[in-house]
Amino acid sequence: MSSHTGERKGSHYTLEWLYVAAVIALLGWASVDAWIVEKNIDEIPESAITIKVVAQQWFWTFEHPDGKKEVGELHLKVGQAYRFEITSKDVIHSFNVPFYLSLMDAVPGRINKTWFVADAPGEFLIQCREYCGLLHYQMRATLYVEA
Amino acid sequence: MIVINLSRIFKYCIKSPKSRSRLSFSIKLLSLVLGPLFIGSLIPILDSAFAQGAEDLVNRRIEIWDEFYRLMTVAMVVGVLVQGFIIYIVFKFREKTVKQKEVPSQQ
Amino acid sequence: MTSMVLEIRRPRQLWQILFSTHHTDVALLYIVTSFVFLFMGGALALLMRTELFTPGPTIIQDPSEFARIFTVHGTTMLFLWAIPFAAGVGNYLVPIMVRYKDMAFPKLNAVAYWMIPPGAALVWLGFADIGWTAYPPYSIISAAGPAADMWIFGLKILGLSSILASINFVVTIIKCKHPDLPLMKIPMFVWSMLIISFMTLAAMPTFAASLIMLYTDRLGLSGFFNPAMGGDPIAYQHLFWFTFHPEVYIFLLPAIGMAYELVPRFSRKPLFSYTSGVIAFTLLMVTSFAAWAHHMYATGLDFATKTVFMIGTFAAVPFSAMHIFNWLATMWGGRIKLATPMKFVVGGIMLFFASGAGGAVNTAMPLDFITHDTYFVVGHFHMMLMGTITLIFFGFAYYLFPLITGRMYHERLASVHFWLTFIGAIIVFGAQHQLGLLGMPRRVFDYTPLPDLIALNQLATIGAFLIGAGMIAFLINMLRSSAKGKPAKMEDPFEIGEQYFDYRRREPHT
Numbered sequence: 001m002s003s004h005t006g007e008r009k010g011s012h013y014t015l016e017w018l019y020v021a022a023v024i025a026l027l028g029w030a031s032v033d034a035w036i037v038e039k040n041i042d043e044i045p046e047s048a049i050t051i052k053v054v055a056q057q058w059f060w061t062f063e064h065p066d067g068k069k070e071v072g073e074l075h076l077k078v079g080q081a082y083r084f085e086i087t088s089k090d091v092i093h094s095f096n097v098p099f100y101l102s103l104m105d106a107v108p109g110r111i112n113k114t115w116f117v118a119d120a121p122g123e124f125l126i127q128c129r130e131y132c133g134l135l136h137y138q139m140r141a142t143l144y145v146e147a
Numbered sequence: 148m149i150v151i152n153l154s155r156i157f158k159y160c161i162k163s164p165k166s167r168s169r170l171s172f173s174i175k176l177l178s179l180v181l182g183p184l185f186i187g188s189l190i191p192i193l194d195s196a197f198a199q200g201a202e203d204l205v206n207r208r209i210e211i212w213d214e215f216y217r218l219m220t221v222a223m224v225v226g227v228l229v230q231g232f233i234i235y236i237v238f239k240f241r242e243k244t245v246k247q248k249e250v251p252s253q254q
Numbered sequence: 255m256t257s258m259v260l261e262i263r264r265p266r267q268l269w270q271i272l273f274s275t276h277h278t279d280v281a282l283l284y285i286v287t288s289f290v291f292l293f294m295g296g297a298l299a300l301l302m303r304t305e306l307f308t309p310g311p312t313i314i315q316d317p318s319e320f321a322r323i324f325t326v327h328g329t330t331m332l333f334l335w336a337i338p339f340a341a342g343v344g345n346y347l348v349p350i351m352v353r354y355k356d357m358a359f360p361k362l363n364a365v366a367y368w369m370i371p372p373g374a375a376l377v378w379l380g381f382a383d384i385g386w387t388a389y390p391p392y393s394i395i396s397a398a399g400p401a402a403d404m405w406i407f408g409l410k411i412l413g414l415s416s417i418l419a420s421i422n423f424v425v426t427i428i429k430c431k432h433p434d435l436p437l438m439k440i441p442m443f444v445w446s447m448l449i450i451s452f453m454t455l456a457a458m459p460t461f462a463a464s465l466i467m468l469y470t471d472r473l474g475l476s477g478f479f480n481p482a483m484g485g486d487p488i489a490y491q492h493l494f495w496f497t498f499h500p501e502v503y504i505f506l507l508p509a510i511g512m513a514y515e516l517v518p519r520f521s522r523k524p525l526f527s528y529t530s531g532v533i534a535f536t537l538l539m540v541t542s543f544a545a546w547a548h549h550m551y552a553t554g555l556d557f558a559t560k561t562v563f564m565i566g567t568f569a570a571v572p573f574s575a576m577h578i579f580n581w582l583a584t585m586w587g588g589r590i591k592l593a594t595p596m597k598f599v600v601g602g603i604m605l606f607f608a609s610g611a612g613g614a615v616n617t618a619m620p621l622d623f624i625t626h627d628t629y630f631v632v633g634h635f636h637m638m639l640m641g642t643i644t645l646i647f648f649g650f651a652y653y654l655f656p657l658i659t660g661r662m663y664h665e666r667l668a669s670v671h672f673w674l675t676f677i678g679a680i681i682v683f684g685a686q687h688q689l690g691l692l693g694m695p696r697r698v699f700d701y702t703p704l705p706d707l708i709a710l711n712q713l714a715t716i717g718a719f720l721i722g723a724g725m726i727a728f729l730i731n732m733l734r735s736s737a738k739g740k741p742a743k744m745e746d747p748f749e750i751g752e753q754y755f756d757y758r759r760r761e762p763h764t
Contacts, residue, residue: 016530016579023575026225027568027614029184030218034618035561037214041207041620042557057396081204091392092487094552094627098693101208103623105553107488108391109481112554116207125702129552129627129695131385133396134318137698211620218618222611229578229607236582237600240521240590 044115048083051076055086055093055106058135060126074126075144076118083115094130097143105130118145184217275360277345280367282658284342285651287370291334292644294378296725298327303682303718306711309703320699321383322401328386329405332505333412334374336639339647340508341366341419344447346654348423350757351441352431357422366418373411380404385697387494390479390487394471406469413462420451420458427451442531446511449535450504453542457504461497464490488553495546503542503570505639507535509646510577513599516646516653517581519753520596521588526580534576541570551622560619567617574610578603593748594668598649601676605641609634612687627697630690637683640721645675648728655732656747657757661739667731674724681717685710 051074052063062070076082086095088106096103097116104114128139271279302323305314314320345363349356357363382401384393393402427448431440468490470476477483479490518525525531544566551560581603590596612634616625625631648671655663689710694701701707746754 013527016527016576016583019579020572020576023572026221027571030221030614030618031564031568033214033217034564034620037210038557038560038619040205041210045204047204091396092389096695099208101211101623103552103626107481107553109486110488110554117204119206125693127693127695131321131389131392131697133383133392134321137317137695137700140702211623214618215615215621215624218615218621222614226607226611230604233582233600233604236585237590237592240585240588242589242591 044083044113045081048081048115050083050085053084053086053095053106054089055095055128055132055139056089057091057133058128058139060095060128060139060141062141073142073144075146078118078121078145078147081115081117083113086112086114091132092130093128093132093139096127096129097124098127099124099143103129118143121145121147184221273364275356275364277349277356277360277363280357280360280363281342281344281346283367284338284345284370287367287374288335288339288342291330291338291374293725293729295327295330295335296722298323298330300718300722302327303715305699306701307715308712309700309708311700314699317699318383321385321697322381324697325382325385325405326377329377329409330374331639332386333409334370334377336505336643336647337412337416338370340447340450340505341416343512343647343650343654344423344443344508346658347757348426348444348447349430351444352427353435354426354430354432358425358430359422362418363422366415366422369411369415369418373408373415376404376408376411380408387498388468389494390468390471390490391481393468394480395482399472403469403472406465406472410462410465413458413465416454417458417462420454423447423451424455438528438532442514442525442528442535443508443511445532445535446507446514449539450507453500453504453507453539456543457497457500460493464493464497467493488550491550491553492547495549496543499546499549500539500542502635502638503538505643507538509602509643510535512646512650513577513581513602516595516599516649517584519750519755520593520599520748521585521590522751522753523584523588524753526583530576531580534573534580538570538573541566541573545570548617548622551619552626564617564619568614571610571614574606578607591748591750594663594665594672595649595653595748597669597672598645598652601672602642602645602649605637605645605676605679609638609642612637625690627695628690629686629694629696632696633683633686633690636686637679641679641683645679648672648675651732653748655735656742656744659736659739660742660744661735662742662747663731663735663739667727671724671727671731674720674727678717678720678724681720682714683717685714685717689714 050065054061054063059072060074062074064070084095084102084104086104086106087110088108090108092108093106094103095106095114099120100116100118102114102116104112106112122145124143124145126141126143128136130136132139271282274280301314302320305312305320314323345357380401380403382388382397382405384397384402384405388402388405427440427444428437431437467476467478471478471480471483471485477485479485479487481487514525514531545563547555547559547563548567551563592600612630615621616631616634625634652663652668655661689707692704692706692710694707701711743749744758745756748754
């Protein structure tokens with residue numbers, strides 16, 4: 001049952017150490033890179049306007065600071081930073097704007113925050129990214145970014 | 148000084164010239180690819196020095212996709228090296244090419 | 255004990271195998287059961303892939319039906335294929351490899367096996383729609399009983415089966431190994447079974463507790479995870495992933511152990527470094543417990559917490575890399591026989607790297623915003639579970655075939671099986687990675703009919719059917735060869751030479 005070997009010393013082990021060092025170096029680089037990017041996108045700027053996002057089975061409701069509510073669509077202004085306070089009324093959903101890479105879970109009993117700058121005008125998809133039941137696949141809304 | 152010692156370590160570690168040249172090729176390739184990527188990853192630090200100011204807001208999707216492309220480039224290069232090496236080994240050391248030794252016991 | 259476990263020419267009574275407590279018989283029960291569920295879960299997969307071939311309802315009209323299918327598919331593949339197959343192979347080989355006559359507790363062994371059919375029956379008859387992760391509040395307030403309750407009970411039983419089997423393995427390996435056999439000389443496969451048994455004992459009880467809490471929440475008796483009763487749904491996720499992140503390594507490590515058994519033999523060369531393999535196993539066990547919340551990056555964790563788990567996840571990677579180094583260094587300078595088991599292992603090692611690289615992309619915190627809960631993740635874990643773990647399992651099944659049946663399988667057909675599975679896996683799971691980058695979410699019955707998404711989904715379905723075709727080839731091979739295959743040369747069925755070990759040998763001294 002000998003998968004046991006005569007252990008070779010010296011140069012062959014050094015190659016393994018070099019290899020592991022290279023792997024750790026690559027991972028270290030990836031971690032630092034990720035940390036830097038995350039740090040940059042984490043802090044929500046002062047100038048961001050707050051939009052309340054409420055998810056429920058199976059549609060999205062948005063509320064602007066002036067109290068105006070929108071269901072199934074969201075109108076934002078180009079070049080403006082927006083902060084989203086996201087929650088849910090029933091099960092866990094996930095607020096996702098794929099174009100802007102915005103993703104944050106909508107958890108009942110909790111308010112999660114995320115933000116992005118709506119820098120490109122156009123019509124964009126909003127979708128749910130956490131399985132929430134029968135019509136999860138259809139739980140979409142439209143984002144309109146206007147000048 | 149550092150360079151001399153590094154090359155000494157290199158020579159000590161890797162006895163066969165073939166593996167030596169192979170590893171040296173890999174190291175050159177990796178540093179050629181990693182160098183610019185490393186510098187590229189530092190750009191967000193420069194960004195953050197100016198970001199959150201009046202005009203310059205961090206563009207989330209550009210930052211994230213940039214990082215994705217950097218990581219994917221490295222992953223692809225390493226992947227080609229590793230997978231290529233596996234295929235190379237399996238091809239080179241397959242049964243047919245190595246001569247049959249007549250003495251059955253080998254150590 | 256030289257008679258084959260399953261020799262078709264002189265069949266044993268079926269009841270003799272069913273009621274046996276001998277480790278080879280229990281192993282056979284585990285292995286056959288796991289293959290049955292592999293095919294059943296695979297059929298569900300093909301159903302899903304057919305449905306997703308075109309946008310809009312294709313063959314399934316009801317979205318909740320689709321949800322039930324993906325729930326049972328995931329649950330089956332993880333708990334009824336991956337775990338039982340590893341347990342079966344472990345049962346067969348560990349006593350032989352530690353030079354003991356059976357497992358430490360043979361009756362407990364049989365009990366652990368026999369918990370699988372009832373657990374499986376509960377899962378399949380319930381056919382719940384909660385997803386294999388069963389996140390609350392959906393699984394509490396929105397999922398219909400009795401399906402979800404049956405799922406909970408089924409998993410409770412399966413989890414307990416795992417725990418009992420782990421106790422058996424730990425005692426067998428540590429207490430019952432032959433006195434002349436030091437721990438640092440047991441085969442690497444035995445190390446892998448020992449390590450996963452420790453991990454199961456540490457990780458599984460947390461999930462058992464979560465299941466109870468989920469059930470009492472469903473009954474309305476408690477509010478652990480129900481916000482309406484003051485609970486926190488995220489707490490469930492922490493508990494769940496605390497078990498299931500180590501659990502994914504529990505799925506992986508037996509395959510790595512099997513690769514350690516196959517690579518030196520088929521390279522006709524001793525293993526490069528036993529010590530580094532053991533160190534890699536042990537440190538992987540430890541670091542796997544530090545990674546769990548990378549599944550929860552989008553739940554609203556703070557920056558510092560996410561960083562800790564990113565580092566924890568990356569910390570396990572060098573140890574997987576060490577295993578790859580070990581195998582490659584073993585193969586280097588050998589005389590490699592590319593028989594079917596070796597083909598599967600080499601393919602598995604290649605896809606191991608690919609899945610690991612995809613995993614690294616998911617782990618980098620910001621990149622998770624691209625990939626979380628999309629088909630990228632689906633592609634990643636399937637590449638690992640099918641492309642690495644199942645591929646190596648198949649290789650090992652072919653390897654054990656002559657030992658168990660006394661005959662050789664058909665080599666050509668097995669080669670066809672390999673290529674169909676390998677190419678098929680690359681196509682399906684590669685396409686799924688790209689689908690994820692294009693934003694297609696997971697667990698969706700339908701998708702927006704963009705041409706990119708449609709084309710990739712169709713490509714993925716084609717790949718899936720290639721894998722299915724490979725499975726048929728496998729089934730035919732196994733069934734025909736066990737009845738009519740050429741009798742194998744039992745001392746060395748693969749003509750490896752010196753490096754082969756005849757597992758039929760039961761003498762204490764090799």
